[in-house]
Amino acid sequence: MRRTIGVREIEDIALGAAVLGTGGGGDPYIGRLMAVQAIEDFGPVELVSLEEVDDDDWSVAIAMMGAPTVMVEKIPGGKEAEHAFRSIESFLGRPIRYLYSIEAGGINSTIPIALAAQLRMPMIDLDGMGRAFPEIQMVTHTLFGITATPFTMADEKGNSAVLSTVDNRWMETFARSIAVNMGATAHIAAYAASGRQQKEAAVRGTMTLAETIGRTIREARAAHVDVVARLCAVTQGQVIFQGKVVDVQRRTVAGFARGEAILEGIGVDAGSQMSIEFQNENLIARRDGNVKVSVPDLISMVEEETGEPITTEGLRYGFRVNVIGMPSHPHWRTPAGLAVVGPRYFGYDVDFVPVEA
Amino acid sequence: MRRTIGVREIEDIALGAAVLGTGGGGDPYIGRLMAVQAIEDFGPVELVSLEEVDDDDWSVAIAMMGAPTVMVEKIPGGKEAEHAFRSIESFLGRPIRYLYSIEAGGINSTIPIALAAQLRMPMIDLDGMGRAFPEIQMVTHTLFGITATPFTMADEKGNSAVLSTVDNRWMETFARSIAVNMGATAHIAAYAASGRQQKEAAVRGTMTLAETIGRTIREARAAHVDVVARLCAVTQGQVIFQGKVVDVQRRTVAGFARGEAILEGIGVDAGSQMSIEFQNENLIARRDGNVKVSVPDLISMVEEETGEPITTEGLRYGFRVNVIGMPSHPHWRTPAGLAVVGPRYFGYDVDFVPVEA
Numbered sequence: 161m162r163r164t165i166g167v168r169e170i171e172d173i174a175l176g177a178a179v180l181g182t183g184g185g186g187d188p189y190i191g192r193l194m195a196v197q198a199i200e201d202f203g204p205v206e207l208v209s210l211e212e213v214d215d216d217d218w219s220v221a222i223a224m225m226g227a228p229t230v231m232v233e234k235i236p237g238g239k240e241a242e243h244a245f246r247s248i249e250s251f252l253g254r255p256i257r258y259l260y261s262i263e264a265g266g267i268n269s270t271i272p273i274a275l276a277a278q279l280r281m282p283m284i285d286l287d288g289m290g291r292a293f294p295e296i297q298m299v300t301h302t303l304f305g306i307t308a309t310p311f312t313m314a315d316e317k318g319n320s321a322v323l324s325t326v327d328n329r330w331m332e333t334f335a336r337s338i339a340v341n342m343g344a345t346a347h348i349a350a351y352a353a354s355g356r357q358q359k360e361a362a363v364r365g366t367m368t369l370a371e372t373i374g375r376t377i378r379e380a381r382a383a384h385v386d387v388v389a390r391l392c393a394v395t396q397g398q399v400i401f402q403g404k405v406v407d408v409q410r411r412t413v414a415g416f417a418r419g420e421a422i423l424e425g426i427g428v429d430a431g432s433q434m435s436i437e438f439q440n441e442n443l444i445a446r447r448d449g450n451v452k453v454s455v456p457d458l459i460s461m462v463e464e465e466t467g468e469p470i471t472t473e474g475l476r477y478g479f480r481v482n483v484i485g486m487p488s489h490p491h492w493r494t495p496a497g498l499a500v501v502g503p504r505y506f507g508y509d510v511d512f513v514p515v516e517a
Numbered sequence: 518m519r520r521t522i523g524v525r526e527i528e529d530i531a532l533g534a535a536v537l538g539t540g541g542g543g544d545p546y547i548g549r550l551m552a553v554q555a556i557e558d559f560g561p562v563e564l565v566s567l568e569e570v571d572d573d574d575w576s577v578a579i580a581m582m583g584a585p586t587v588m589v590e591k592i593p594g595g596k597e598a599e600h601a602f603r604s605i606e607s608f609l610g611r612p613i614r615y616l617y618s619i620e621a622g623g624i625n626s627t628i629p630i631a632l633a634a635q636l637r638m639p640m641i642d643l644d645g646m647g648r649a650f651p652e653i654q655m656v657t658h659t660l661f662g663i664t665a666t667p668f669t670m671a672d673e674k675g676n677s678a679v680l681s682t683v684d685n686r687w688m689e690t691f692a693r694s695i696a697v698n699m700g701a702t703a704h705i706a707a708y709a710a711s712g713r714q715q716k717e718a719a720v721r722g723t724m725t726l727a728e729t730i731g732r733t734i735r736e737a738r739a740a741h742v743d744v745v746a747r748l749c750a751v752t753q754g755q756v757i758f759q760g761k762v763v764d765v766q767r768r769t770v771a772g773f774a775r776g777e778a779i780l781e782g783i784g785v786d787a788g789s790q791m792s793i794e795f796q797n798e799n800l801i802a803r804r805d806g807n808v809k810v811s812v813p814d815l816i817s818m819v820e821e822e823t824g825e826p827i828t829t830e831g832l833r834y835g836f837r838v839n840v841i842g843m844p845s846h847p848h849w850r851t852p853a854g855l856a857v858v859g860p861r862y863f864g865y866d867v868d869f870v871p872v873e874a
Contacts, residue, residue: 319682
């Protein structure tokens with residue numbers, strides 16, 4: 161189904177993407193501003209479903225990478241995404257028909273919309289995560305042998321890089337260094353893929369899912385009905401804790417925002433405590449010391465009353481939140497998927513247990 | 518004058534380049550092995566003087582970058598230099614007629630010879646330093662507006678990068694990170710320049726100077742005459758200290774070998790002490806606390822008897838050495854040159870005083 165993304169859709173996508181961002185993925189506020197501005201300047205963006213894409217048509221992902229704590233301080237100049245795109249285009253030496261979001265959780269849901277409007281290119285309704293993850297190789301494309309190479313980067317000063325690596329984990333190492341050198345954030349273009357490859361590897365419909373989540377929150381607020389319950393219904397999620405933020409530790413290390421939040425239970429959870437550790441995104445939630453939900457499943461905190469998603473950099477003492485656990489895409493729950501984004505990859509010596517179990 | 522570089526010339530160039538390497542520039546042993554092997558496999562390399570190069574013919578520099586302390590442990594696989602060259606060639610999109618050495622002090626005097634033999638390309642008799650320096654932007658080309666961009670890098674695993682930066686100092690930052698990621702050493706191709714640009718910016722005849730120094734040492738040893746005196750004659754250098762190594766501090770930091778050597782005077786210098794600080798290369802020599810020679814002028818340590826140059830990683834307690842100070846190229850002694858490689862750039866709060874003063 162072809163449809164267009166206008167200003168209303170961007171607002172909903174950005175809100176829903178913040179839920180799928182699981183605390184990270186970058187503040188959607190900046191990406192939303194950029195996308196809205198681009199659509200006002202150049203008109204709406206066409207969004208096509210993966211079924212409509214020819215097997216031989218190529219698409220590339222456009223994104224920002226870096227520490228979300230820095231992104232909120234350092235607003236893009238506007239030319240970086242195009243610079244990264246032109247580099248990958250010339251390096252690939254073949255026509256690129258579509259742009260896509262590699263990470264529809266967080267800011268990277270809307271960053272490609274802004275460039276798609278500017279270049280008048282359609283987007284495909286998919287992403288490579290179904291959420292947000294902190295590292296370059298953490299995309300379902302990796303599980304199907306799709307390479308991040310060529311990987312282009314650009315900053316607001318005019319610097320750029322084209323990287324080519326023997327695997328996607330090496331790309332994370334190289335690109336992270338350059339992103340740090342670029343001032344902790346950079347625009348990238350990568351993961352060029354044919355329609356055939358996308359049909360095998362991608363997480364389908366994530367842009368629509370983000371929009372549905374955002375619209376659901378907006379409509380539930382307007383109707384004064386239980387926002388969190390509606391949110392759980394559209395994400396197959398469940399409330400795993402109701403609490404108040406009593407401590408947040410945060411530090412920016414090697415280009416990542418790392419830290420931990422401590423919640424004290426309220427209501428049905430009074431007397432219990434939840435700890436949530438994050439590396440850009442929320443990674444593991446423990447209730448009274450026992451793992452309740454872990455990567456690759458999604459852990460999102462939302463404001464109790466409004467369902468407003470809270471990023472790790474927005475966490476403050478005293479916030480009353482509901483913690484929602486949501487199932488990840490089936491690709492991530494395979495042994496190959498868990499090797500890339502399971503709890504052990506992040507240094508936690510626990511087995512993955514699906515949130516619904 | 519066109520002439521060829523064969524095995525004998527490589528031996529002399531490598532020895533002389535170690536003197537011009539001022540303690541750094543990488544151990545010439547590995548570069549010599551690679552160049553000799555390539556010449557045995559593919560035949561000698563043609564060396565042309567800059568006067569013979571057409572204004573519109575393009576040349577690129579081939580080099581290794583990284584910490585010399587690591588280079589001696591990690592011998593190149595053989596394909597990295599060609600990989601870097603093919604990348605810059607395709608990125609430039611114009612024919613490259615010549616290779617050149619950006620740093621004829623140390624290993625980078627011979628690294629381009631190996632590739633030139635393999636690709637059957639001539640080299641130009643010049644370099645960008647007239648010695649060795651630790652950072653990418655520290656070439657006379659920078660003083661004349663020649664950009665390091667496009668800058669290509671390759672490692673032995675098959676990873677590569679093409680970097681484009683707004684100035685050569687930014688290139689140092691980006692390339693250094695990638696070199697560290699590549700295992701602290703990488704092969705690079707950079708500083709593409711036309712014949713017209715080379716005639717304005719390059720240090721002419723450095724390959725021949727290195728060869729002359731090497732041949733002088735070799736012949737003086739064979740004739741049992743004073744090696745150090747002959748060495749000073751061909752470099753316009755002077756012995757600034759005779760001493761014994763009593764302490765060496767060395768550490769590999771952010772891809773550099775940094776440290777300090779302390780010498781106790783012997784002979785005419787008995788009772789005095791000299792300290793020599795280095796960042797890959799020797800930067801500043803102080804006699805009893807007073808600066809005697811500093812960058813950009815050259816500070817080389819050679820064995821007293823044999824005139825054998827000693828790299829900072831080869832320095833050992835008890836070595837008896839002569840410290841030789843040599844004048845740098847006039848380009849480096851201008852205000853613009855001193856801004857790039859003068860003592861203040863390296864953090865020393867002293868004015869540059871020419872070694873002959």
